[in-house]
Amino acid sequence: MGLFDRFRKVENRNLENPNAPVSADDFLQVMGWGDFVADAGVTVNTDSALGVPAIWAAVNFISGTLAGLPLEVYRKTPEGRQKIDNKFSNMIGTNVNEAMSSFEWRKYMFEQVLTGGRSVTYIERSSAGAAINLYPLDPTHVRVEMLQDGRKIYRSFDKTYAATEVIDIPFMLKANQHDVRGPIGTNKDVIGMAIAATKYGSKAFQSGGIPPAVLQGPFQSGASAVRASDDIANTMAKLSREGRPVMALPLGHELKSVGFSPDNMQLLELQRFCVEQIARIYSLPPVFLQDLTHGTFSNTEQQDLHFVKHTIKRWVEQVEAEMNLKLFPRSSKQYVEFNVDGLLRGDFKTRMEAHATSIQNGIRTPNEVRDAENLEPMPEGDNLMIQGATVPIASQVGGFDAETE
Numbered sequence: 255m256g257l258f259d260r261f262r263k264v265e266n267r268n269l270e271n272p273n274a275p276v277s278a279d280d281f282l283q284v285m286g287w288g289d290f291v292a293d294a295g296v297t298v299n300t301d302s303a304l305g306v307p308a309i310w311a312a313v314n315f316i317s318g319t320l321a322g323l324p325l326e327v328y329r330k331t332p333e334g335r336q337k338i339d340n341k342f343s344n345m346i347g348t349n350v351n352e353a354m355s356s357f358e359w360r361k362y363m364f365e366q367v368l369t370g371g372r373s374v375t376y377i378e379r380s381s382a383g384a385a386i387n388l389y390p391l392d393p394t395h396v397r398v399e400m401l402q403d404g405r406k407i408y409r410s411f412d413k414t415y416a417a418t419e420v421i422d423i424p425f426m427l428k429a430n431q432h433d434v435r436g437p438i439g440t441n442k443d444v445i446g447m448a449i450a451a452t453k454y455g456s457k458a459f460q461s462g463g464i465p466p467a468v469l470q471g472p473f474q475s476g477a478s479a480v481r482a483s484d485d486i487a488n489t490m491a492k493l494s495r496e497g498r499p500v501m502a503l504p505l506g507h508e509l510k511s512v513g514f515s516p517d518n519m520q521l522l523e524l525q526r527f528c529v530e531q532i533a534r535i536y537s538l539p540p541v542f543l544q545d546l547t548h549g550t551f552s553n554t555e556q557q558d559l560h561f562v563k564h565t566i567k568r569w570v571e572q573v574e575a576e577m578n579l580k581l582f583p584r585s586s587k588q589y590v591e592f593n594v595d596g597l598l599r600g601d602f603k604t605r606m607e608a609h610a611t612s613i614q615n616g617i618r619t620p621n622e623v624r625d626a627e628n629l630e631p632m633p634e635g636d637n638l639m640i641q642g643a644t645v646p647i648a649s650q651v652g653g654f655d656a657e658t659e
Contacts, residue, residue, distance in 0.1 A: 292446020317364035324593040350388035371425040371436025398432040448528035471507035
């Protein structure tokens with residue numbers, strides 16, 4: 255082996271992480287999109303987990319909320335910040351590529367994060383280096399590797415991307431900084447319990463709500479016992495179809511239950527507990543999963559504030575930081591920012607009160623408020639205003655000193 259061959263071999267070993275599994279099954283397990291067997295004895299994956307109504311509601315609610323927030327581009331100036339309206343801002347806020355809207359991209363991105371645990375988007379750049387399109391990649395086919403110098407690379411099929419070419423949004427990173435902990439895979443036992451409870455309830459209703467039973471009697475042989483068991487099963491199915499509650503047994507025979515009824519198993523309480531556990535997984539107040547068991551007028555409003563302050567704030571800041579890191583040079587004065595005020599668009603009374611307060615206290619001009627409501631600007635509407643009744647104490651008649659004297 256020559257000198258240059260030895261250097262080439264070392265470089266190849268640096269590009270591959272020997273600890274990263276390469277088989278399809280192991281790879282999907284590590285990435286969070288594989289099948290997991292829960293302690294409840296059911297298979298848990300993204301598709302089966304989304305069959306649980308609470309997870310379906312949580313994923314759709316959070317992803318839809320974040321996708322609906324206005325995403326705007328600003329530039330830092332000595333006077334403050336300036337909103338940018340150009341091709342780049344149109345791409346970020348309206349159409350990320352020729353076939354996908356910004357809403358669709360962000361909803362897909364968060365759906366992947368909230369299920370498998372990661373979203374990866376390729377950034378297409380112009381010859382000048384400016385981002386011109388964003389293309390989401392299928393995260394189940396993306397393999398992330400860490401080089402020995404600390405840099406990340408992303409492999410998708412036969413293509414390799416540098417970290418600067420992708421927008422990577424993980425739910426939670428493992429200690430190696432490239433594999434992820436997905437909410438479904440990490441909490442497979444809780445989700446498996448919810449799936450098992452749903453399946454048990456379906457089977458209970460399928461049999462008319464009758465739990466499994468054992469038939470005792472003076473059977474002459476095994477064959478007669480099998481025939482009697484078949485007769486009982488057919489009779490129970492017929493009674494269930496006809497809605498008849500009474501079944502007669504021959505003298506000397508007894509039918510005993512060997513399972514628990516849904517009531518004895520506290521099936522409803524178990525399903526409600528699973529909803530609460532799923533709400534904890536996604537840091538989502540239960541009221542947003544349609545669980546109003548402990549909801550009151552006052553604490554429901556507080557849960558709404560909790561959702562904005564803690565759940566939405568965490569995702570908004572993570573996405574903003576990643577996009578600003580990957581879309582702009584470090585020296586750039588431009589940045590993207592979500593307009594969280596968009597959450598108030600559905601509450602007209604609260605929105606109007608907020609606008610009135612901002613105008614009366616000189617925070618926003620009337621035209622800035624009108625622009626937020628998609629209204630045309632008005633003449634003289636660019637001036638900051640303040641309530642005329644709010645004046646310094648010393649300006650009152652006689653002054654403060656006169657009163658003290």
